[in-house]
Amino acid sequence: MRIVTDTARMLGAARLVPIASAHIDGCLYHGDSGTLFAERLVENGGAVAVPTTLNVGALDLLHAGRVKLEPARQVMARRMMDAYVRLGCRPTWTCAPYQAGHRPALGQHVAWGESNAVAFCNSVLGARTERYGDFLDICAALSGRAPETGLHLDENRRATLHVDASALDPRLVNEEAFWPVLGAWLGETAGGRVAALTGLPNRTDEDRLKAMGAAAASTGSVGLFHVVGTTPEDPQLVAGGHETIQLTGAMLRGARDRLSTTRLQAGARVDAVAVGSPHFSFDEFRRLFALLAGRTLAIPFYVCTGRHTLEALDHAGLSETLRSSSLTVVADTCIVVTPILPANAGLLLTNSGKFAHYTRPNTGYDVLYGSLADCVETAVGGRLTREESLWR
Amino acid sequence: MAMTLLLPGSAEGRTLKLPSLSLWGGIDPATGRLSDPALPHCGESVRGRVLMIAEPVGSSSSSAVLLELLHAGTAPAAIVLGRADAIVGLGILVAREMGWATIPLAVMAPSEQEEIADGQLLRIE
Numbered sequence: 285m286r287i288v289t290d291t292a293r294m295l296g297a298a299r300l301v302p303i304a305s306a307h308i309d310g311c312l313y314h315g316d317s318g319t320l321f322a323e324r325l326v327e328n329g330g331a332v333a334v335p336t337t338l339n340v341g342a343l344d345l346l347h348a349g350r351v352k353l354e355p356a357r358q359v360m361a362r363r364m365m366d367a368y369v370r371l372g373c374r375p376t377w378t379c380a381p382y383q384a385g386h387r388p389a390l391g392q393h394v395a396w397g398e399s400n401a402v403a404f405c406n407s408v409l410g411a412r413t414e415r416y417g418d419f420l421d422i423c424a425a426l427s428g429r430a431p432e433t434g435l436h437l438d439e440n441r442r443a444t445l446h447v448d449a450s451a452l453d454p455r456l457v458n459e460e461a462f463w464p465v466l467g468a469w470l471g472e473t474a475g476g477r478v479a480a481l482t483g484l485p486n487r488t489d490e491d492r493l494k495a496m497g498a499a500a501a502s503t504g505s506v507g508l509f510h511v512v513g514t515t516p517e518d519p520q521l522v523a524g525g526h527e528t529i530q531l532t533g534a535m536l537r538g539a540r541d542r543l544s545t546t547r548l549q550a551g552a553r554v555d556a557v558a559v560g561s562p563h564f565s566f567d568e569f570r571r572l573f574a575l576l577a578g579r580t581l582a583i584p585f586y587v588c589t590g591r592h593t594l595e596a597l598d599h600a601g602l603s604e605t606l607r608s609s610s611l612t613v614v615a616d617t618c619i620v621v622t623p624i625l626p627a628n629a630g631l632l633l634t635n636s637g638k639f640a641h642y643t644r645p646n647t648g649y650d651v652l653y654g655s656l657a658d659c660v661e662t663a664v665g666g667r668l669t670r671e672e673s674l675w676r
Numbered sequence: 677m678a679m680t681l682l683l684p685g686s687a688e689g690r691t692l693k694l695p696s697l698s699l700w701g702g703i704d705p706a707t708g709r710l711s712d713p714a715l716p717h718c719g720e721s722v723r724g725r726v727l728m729i730a731e732p733v734g735s736s737s738s739s740a741v742l743l744e745l746l747h748a749g750t751a752p753a754a755i756v757l758g759r760a761d762a763i764v765g766l767g768i769l770v771a772r773e774m775g776w777a778t779i780p781l782a783v784m785a786p787s788e789q790e791e792i793a794d795g796q797l798l799r800i801e
Binding site for chain 1 (some may be wrong): 683701714735739744762763764765769770771774795
């Protein structure tokens with residue numbers, strides 16, 4: 285509680301607001317300090333006051349040996365995960381809690397950590413959370429309260445940036461690979477501002493918005509965006525009180541180029557493919573299976589996902605399809621938060637704007653951004669295949 | 677020079693200026709070295725420096741990275757942000773609750789930060 289009130293004071297919040305739920309990012313091991321903090325909360329008899337889900341940990345608890353963290357650190361990472369469960373949090377271990385049944389209602393105040401989950405919660409669900417850092421999230425869950433500041437307040441949810449996307453090629457907008465690039469551009473351009481995007485299709489699929497928000501929250505500190513015609517909240521653009529940007533294909537091409545750390549031609553050697561940041565959903569698995577069409581893979585293909593999705597695949601009778609594919613499933617964690625990729629860093633292809641942003645600093649791998657179809661064709665052939673025509 | 681202290685303390689060190697930084701993904705928590713090849717100063721240690729970040733960005737794990745630096749003794753001497761950011765401040769608040777050494781956190785507008793040279797000795801109190 286003292287951490288919640290001190291943070292409120294630091295941010296100039298006048299009040300605390302009661303919260304309906306929490307999502308905890310602080311269960312990811314970065315070093316012993318976080319484990320000691322979580323265990324201190326347990327020793328002091330802590331128990332969460334609201335329904336609380338957990339973000340990824342540093343271990344894959346379903347696939348022994350998947351994570352190559354050194355043994356002493358695995359012990360501390362496991363102690364940390366255990367401590368959060370003992371505080372009463374649900375062991376969901378996913379960065380996509382909103383696809384694991386945790387969906388607060390429009391206008392509800394919550395305290396969520398994990399930047400992509402914050403962007404989704406505010407933008408797609410219309411619930412209200414500030415961008416909580418590790419530790420404040422659990423303190424809010426324990427006290428059931430959060431500082432009434434930032435995106436909890438009406439005035440900070442109004443758009444101050446208008447992005448007009450109506451001039452874009454509709455074929456490009458229709459591509460799945462467009463959305464992470466749009467997000468990456470938005471993060472670079474908006475920084476922490478709230479944007480209203482117009483000229484995009486109505487009722488855009490939530491996996492696309494999830495990918496967009498994750499990219500925007502990686503390249504910038506976007507915690508809320510409004511896609512007019514899709515997201516539930518009125519952006520309340522004030523005439524004359526905002527900046528307007530006419531989005532062009534050239535702007536997006538630049539953002540797409542910046543999602544890759546190297547320039548390579550078709551046919552270049554690729555060492556691995558990774559998808560699933562945010563965690564791959566059931567629908568995304570179905571699209572992946574359809575693209576794979578039972579073919580064998582020439583290079584490792586990592587799919588990061590939550591145990592809720594593996595259960596859903598099981599219920600749908602798709603477990604055998606997954607087992608018989610040569611996909612490498614990573615559950616409860618992902619390839620940029622803990623050592624999973626082979627140690628001799630090479631070149632990784634991904635369809636995730638968030639993976640594209642964090643892969644090089646966190647793993648040493650060079651990274652190329654492509655569509656899910658590019659990922660599949662490259663992994664089947666072992667050589668880079670990218671569909672470029674719509675981006676030219 | 678208008679600087680607002682968000683979290684108290686006094687510190688002195690040479691500035692290390694970055695246009696933007698996510699502590700998670702930007703600093704290796706095990707060594708305290710800047711680890712993003714896309715940023716200036718990559719490979720340099722933040723230990724003992726006054727870390728000036730014009731635009732704090734990105735991950736909510738940044739609090740955990742700062743807590744780890746404070747616990748390991750590899751933290752900067754102080755952090756100056758272009759705007760108030762709870763994620764960075766939390767790492768310091770939690771260190772204080774744990775009884776570990778803390779550092780001051782200040783806010784200074786990016787335009788004012790431009791008037792301070794990279795590497796200049798700066799005192800904060």
